[in-house]
Amino acid sequence: MITFPNAKINLGLNITEKRPDGYHNLETVFYPVPIEDALEIHVQNNCQLPAANGQVQKFSLHQAGLEITGNAADNLVVKAYLMLDKVFDLPPVDIHLYKHIPSGAGLGGGSSDAAFMLKLLNKRFELGLTTEKLEEYAAALGADCAFFINNMPTYAEGIGNLFSPITLSLKDYQILLVKPDIFVSTREAFSLIKPHKPEYSLKETIALPVSEWKERLVNDFEASVFPQYPAIGEIKDELYQKGAIYAAMSGSGSSVFGLFAPGTPLPEADFGKESFVFKGKMI
Numbered sequence: 001m002i003t004f005p006n007a008k009i010n011l012g013l014n015i016t017e018k019r020p021d022g023y024h025n026l027e028t029v030f031y032p033v034p035i036e037d038a039l040e041i042h043v044q045n046n047c048q049l050p051a052a053n054g055q056v057q058k059f060s061l062h063q064a065g066l067e068i069t070g071n072a073a074d075n076l077v078v079k080a081y082l083m084l085d086k087v088f089d090l091p092p093v094d095i096h097l098y099k100h101i102p103s104g105a106g107l108g109g110g111s112s113d114a115a116f117m118l119k120l121l122n123k124r125f126e127l128g129l130t131t132e133k134l135e136e137y138a139a140a141l142g143a144d145c146a147f148f149i150n151n152m153p154t155y156a157e158g159i160g161n162l163f164s165p166i167t168l169s170l171k172d173y174q175i176l177l178v179k180p181d182i183f184v185s186t187r188e189a190f191s192l193i194k195p196h197k198p199e200y201s202l203k204e205t206i207a208l209p210v211s212e213w214k215e216r217l218v219n220d221f222e223a224s225v226f227p228q229y230p231a232i233g234e235i236k237d238e239l240y241q242k243g244a245i246y247a248a249m250s251g252s253g254s255s256v257f258g259l260f261a262p263g264t265p266l267p268e269a270d271f272g273k274e275s276f277v278f279k280g281k282m283i
């Protein structure tokens, strides 16, 4: 069985408070974008694979496409499998993951893979998990992971895990997204932030026409990430120069997206051969 985990972008991201547990309270709008990995599971009926420590391992992970740092055991799709295996004693599986979504991009690729793995296992093995229960499992795997269970435009607050649906459609807008060859660590990006209350209400701003977002919709990570990596800020400037109606960094970076008017041709631009570039229509 195969599924296609998609990426997200953040529309506005206000980091409002540092919490006693070290995490930060924030508010943001998550919006799905059609950049997709491919994730497949095959049930291995009688095959349990010996692991390095001599114990039986019930999964094997085959990866292709873009590289992911870390061991197989650290991969969020494996963590998602092991989480449900603990409760449901699942059959052994072969996992095939083809990465198109760049990592360290603020696109939530790892979180999406994990959430889609939970949904895939739920369906394949008829586990009967409700959306709420799937969100609960997902939240334990990453702050933004639960968003990908419903995968609809969402206002998020708390540590990015308390959701309310919003009415927002960017369908027919076009997106040009650039991820330079720069890895921004989410943890480090948070450590450089001075939390503060936003000047404009995010919920009110997002209800305005996209053409009014430029002056009001802010990603607080830009203030700390752009001085450290000026090349990322330059991409945002270039997207505006090329006619974007709204441009911003997504999450903690390093990808930057521009939204362009429906029906207009997307500009040609050279962001260097090391950059990942996606052009498409919003969903």
Ligand SMILES: C[C@@](CO)(OP(=O)(O)O)[C@H](O)COP(=O)(O)OP(=O)(O)OC[C@H]1O[C@@H](n2ccc(N)nc2=O)[C@H](O)[C@@H]1O
Pocket (backbone or CB within 6 Å): 010, 013, 022, 023, 024, 025, 026, 028, 105, 106, 107, 108, 111, 141, 142, 143, 144, 145, 158, 159, 160, 186, 187, 190, 250, 251, 252, 253
């Ligand atoms: C802040 C966002 C906005 O979209 O950044 P991006 O990952 O998209 O860039 C996400 O919510 C991130 O979610 P996610 O990437 O799942 O974060 P986690 O793995 O849970 O946390 C990574 C690290 O970031 C810090 N962290 C994360 C979330 C939060 N609200 N406060 C924090 O301080 C913590 O130091 C944590 O150890």
Ligand SMILES: Nc1ncnc2c1ncn2[C@@H]1O[C@H](COP(=O)(O)OP(=O)(O)O)[C@@H](O)[C@H]1O
Pocket (backbone or CB within 6 Å): 068, 069, 070, 074, 075, 076, 077, 102, 103, 104, 105, 106, 107, 108, 109, 110, 111, 113, 114, 186, 251, 253
């Ligand atoms: N399936 C996965 N895909 C991508 N990254 C993963 C995955 N599983 C674990 N990771 C780890 O998560 C880190 C963050 O990746 P990702 O969630 O894609 O980026 P971001 O948090 O910037 O949106 C990566 O550096 C990688 O080590």
